[in-house]
Amino acid sequence: MLTIFSDESFMKEALREAFNAAESDEVPVGAVIVSKNRIIARAHNMTERLNDVTAHAEMLAITAAANHLGGKYLEGCTLFVTLEPCPMCAGALHHAHIERIVWAADDEKRGFSRFGNSLLHPKTTITKGVLADEAKKMLLDFFQKKRE
């Protein structure tokens, strides 16, 4: 079994990024971008540290992946992210022509799919629910600690 290249193994790396976010007192969302079974970008939410609402994990990962590839289109790439992207990030993923998006936990409030799948490029494919429980637990623990 090639579990080394499984969706779960890459999502674990995204969860590791989310954990780093929580350690920095950021809402724990992490992302990695994979091209040809290699991680070419990894990022976590940095909206607090950068004081910038645009600094979601996905946005930072898109910018980093484009830098790595030397071109702004992420064709053939897969984004693994621990929470369903918001409309801002879905719009950016549309512009980037990403091939596939895999997310863990659904975002019932601000997930892009509440606005219809047309926010994404028609060719982009989606897999959801990969390690969703782990991602949800990290978010719930974070917000519970905040309230204490």
Place this chain on the structure above:
Amino acid sequence: MLTIFSDESFMKEALREAFNAAESDEVPVGAVIVSKNRIIARAHNMTERLNDVTAHAEMLAITAAANHLGGKYLEGCTLFVTLEPCPMCAGALHHAHIERIVWAADDEKRGFSRFGNSLLHPKTTITKGVLADEAKKMLLDFFQKKRE
């Protein structure tokens, strides 16, 4: 008449940014963000130069305005932009709690309003069509030159 603080006068500054974009061979879209009748951020589309699909004029202006204010929320601020924002930028403006958006030309293809106004924060107000002809002409001229 306080024309110095009119929507037209601020949109002229956004058009000046769009002109700078065209001069750098970028799709000519420009934006300024105004707080208390002062321009606190100005930017133009830099997707080519930065090799980054997220580098729309609005995104760069949001980041710059937050830097200027020292906080990530743009309450009390108005964005003037020469083209209707796309869903990515509308999502970012939602996160930023911007008070008001003024745009010039509608974007019939990828304007956020094709996806319903719920992409924006419910408190954000909109004015459109300010100096629309000038903004449209700049875009048409740009793409016509590209085809020549």
